[in-house]
Amino acid sequence: MQTTEFRPTPDEMKPLQLDYPASQRDMDPQPDSDLSNYTPAHKLRGKVALITGGDSGIGRAVAIAYAMEGADVAILYNVNDQDADDTSKMVEAKGGKCLKLKLDVRDSDACKSAVEQTIEAFGAINILVNNAAYQMCQTNFLEVTDEQFRQTMETNIFGYFYMAKAAVPQMKSGDVIINTGSIVGKIGKEFLIDYAASKGAVHSFTKALALNLAEKQIRVNSVVPGPVWTPNIPATMPVEMVEKFDSDSALGRAAQPEELAPAYVFLACTDSSFVTGSLLDVTGGQLSS
Numbered sequence: 680m681q682t683t684e685f686r687p688t689p690d691e692m693k694p695l696q697l698d699y700p701a702s703q704r705d706m707d708p709q710p711d712s713d714l715s716n717y718t719p720a721h722k723l724r725g726k727v728a729l730i731t732g733g734d735s736g737i738g739r740a741v742a743i744a745y746a747m748e749g750a751d752v753a754i755l756y757n758v759n760d761q762d763a764d765d766t767s768k769m770v771e772a773k774g775g776k777c778l779k780l781k782l783d784v785r786d787s788d789a790c791k792s793a794v795e796q797t798i799e800a801f802g803a804i805n806i807l808v809n810n811a812a813y814q815m816c817q818t819n820f821l822e823v824t825d826e827q828f829r830q831t832m833e834t835n836i837f838g839y840f841y842m843a844k845a846a847v848p849q850m851k852s853g854d855v856i857i858n859t860g861s862i863v864g865k866i867g868k869e870f871l872i873d874y875a876a877s878k879g880a881v882h883s884f885t886k887a888l889a890l891n892l893a894e895k896q897i898r899v900n901s902v903v904p905g906p907v908w909t910p911n912i913p914a915t916m917p918v919e920m921v922e923k924f925d926s927d928s929a930l931g932r933a934a935q936p937e938e939l940a941p942a943y944v945f946l947a948c949t950d951s952s953f954v955t956g957s958l959l960d961v962t963g964g965q966l967s968s
Contacts, residue, residue, distance in 0.1 A: 708908075710735075710736065710908050710909060710935055710936050711908075711935035711936065711937050711938075712735075712736065712737075712739045712740040712743070712935065712936035712937050713743065713769060713937070714740060714743045714744050714747060714773075714937050714940060715937075716937065717744060717747060717937065717940065717941070719744075719747035719748050719749075720748070721748060721749050722748045722749070722944060722947075722948035722949075722950065723745055723748035723749050723750040723806070723944070723947060723948055724748070724749030724750075725749065725750075726745075726749070726750040726751075726805040726806055726947070727750060727751050727752075727753070727797065727801040727802070727803045727804055727805050727806070728742075728745045728750045728751070728752050728753070728804075728805065728806035728807075728808060728947070729752075729753045729755065729793060729794065729797045729804055729806070729807050729808070729842075729846070730742050730745075730752060730753070730754050730755065730808040730810055731755040731756075731784050731793075731808065731809055731810050731811035731838065731842060732755070732756065732810040732811035732812060732859075733752070733753075733754025733755060733756060733763075733766060733808075733810065734754060734756035734759055734762040734763040734765075734766050735756075735759065735762040735766065735909065736907070736909030736936050737810055737859065737904065737907060737909060737936045737939050737940075738754065738756075738766075738808070738810045738811075739754075739762070739765075739766045739769070739936065740936035740937045740939060740940040741808055741810070741939070741940050741943045742754055742766055742769075742770050742777070743766070743769050743770055743773055743940070744937075744940035744941070744943065744944050745775070745806070745943075745944070745947070746770040746771075746773040746774065746775025746777070747773045747774075747775075748944055748948070749775075750775065750805075750806070750947075751775060751776040751777075751778075751800075751801045752770050752775055752776070752777050752778070753777070753778040753779075753780055753793070753796070753797040753800065753801070754766055754767070754770075754777060754778070754779055754780065755780045755781075755782055755784065755793050755811065756779070756780070756781060756782075756811075757781070757782070757783050757784070757811070760781070763779050763781070764779075767779055776800075776801070778796065778797060778800045778801070780792075780793050780796055780797075784811045784834060784837075784838030784839075784841060784842060785830075785833040785834055785837060785838055785841075786841075787841040787844075787845075790838070790841035790842045790844075790845045791841075791845045793842070793845070794842075794845040794846050794849060798849060803849070804846055804849050804850060804854070805850070805853075805854045805855070806854065806855050806856075806857070806947045807842060807843065807846045807850075807855070807856045807857070808857045808858075808859070808943060808947075809838070809839040809842055809843070809856070809857070809858045809859060809881075810859040811834060811835075811838055812834060812835050812859065812874075813830055813831050813834040813835060813874075814831065814871055814874040815827055815831070815874075816870045816871060817870060817872070818869070818870045820872055823872060823873055827873060828873045831873040831874055831876075831877050832873070832876075832877050832880075834877075835874070835877035835878065835880075835881065836877050836880040836881055836884065839858055839881060839884060840884065843856055843888060847892065847895075847897065850895075850897050851897075852895065852896035852897070853896060853897075853949075854897050854898075855897065855898045855899070855900070855946060855947055856888065856892075856897065856898070856899045856900075857899075857900055857901070857902060857943055857946050857947060858881050858884065858885050858899070858900070858901040858902075859881070859901065859902055859904065860878050860881045860882050860885070860901040860902065860903040860904075860958060861874070861875075861878035861881075861903060861904060862903055862904065862905045862906075862960070862962045862965050862967065863875040863878055864876075864877075864878025864879040864880075864881060864882050864903070865879070865882070865903070865958075865967035866965075866967050881901060882901060882903070882958055885899055885900060885901040885956065885958065886956045886958075889955040889956030890956060893955060898946075898951070898952075898954065898955040899955055899956065900946045900951070900954060900955060900956065900957045900958075900959060901957070901958050901959065902939060902942045902943055902946065902959050902961060903958045903959060903960045903961065903962065904934065904939055904961055904962065905928050905933075905934060905960075905961065905962030905963050905964075905965040906928060906933040906934065906963070906965070907933055907934045907935070907936060907939060908933045908934070908935055908936070909936060928962060928963030928964050928965040929963060929964025929965070929966075930963040930964055932963065933963075934961065934963055938961070939961055942959050942961050945959075946959065
């Protein structure tokens with residue numbers, strides 16, 4: 680069972696600003712991503728998962744949950760070696776094997792290499808979690824530079840396309856792709872225009888790819904988070920937004936990464952064998968309509 684005992688409400692958040700890219704080690708309060716409240720049931724025994732953006736935040740929580748469920752895990756990350764080391768140690772402490780891959784999902788050759796190295800290490804790839812993401816808050820639309828727009832799109836949708844294209848030839852019936860979308864891809868957000876556009880593209884990509892791969896019996900779904908306390912928040916938002924992050928949900932607080940992980944377990948295991956093309960909202964009641 681999950682517990683909300685140590686999950687801060689916006690009134691309890693501290694003003695925090697970190698340089699981008701931020702380390703999870705530097706966050707205060709620390710995100711709850713160690714899965715200490717999670718009870719596994721061996722749902723992924725013998726499986727191999729490749730998780731992009733797996734060094735911190737949601738990716739770290741998913742990696743740990745998958746290890747607890749019996750999977751071997753490869754985590755792809757771009758910058759923070761310390762966070763990747765922390766995640767690897769946490770995965771191994773749960774009895775899993777962890778392969779660290781420092782690569783950039785904006786490079787299609789790097790994505791091919793990630794899949795190749797995962798198969799070389801573990802013999803297969805059964806679960807692809809596209810989770811790496813870039814965002815940067817701009818309250819003035821005219822301050823969204825061409826460079827920022829390009830980086831957002833290349834990370835958040837090109838990278839998902841590259842990873843899927845590299846992985847699918849190595850996948851078989853029953854394997855799965857899980858994309859990380861966002862509620863802002865459904866409702867928009869005035870200070871995250873490029874990010875919202877990229878996540879809307881992720882949602883459409885998920886549905887179209889699910890239809891395309893149905894004949895191969897490869898399921899494709901997306902988890903759609905609401906606000907989540909991850910390193911991206913204090914590194915990409917003004918301090919006044921961080922201090923009140925986030926009061927938009929019905930539950931009156933942001934999620935902790937480990938509250939997202941069970942959704943990724945569900946979509947990765949046979950419990951969701953008849954689920955494909957879905958957008959699974961985990962938003963705390965922040966609704967799209």
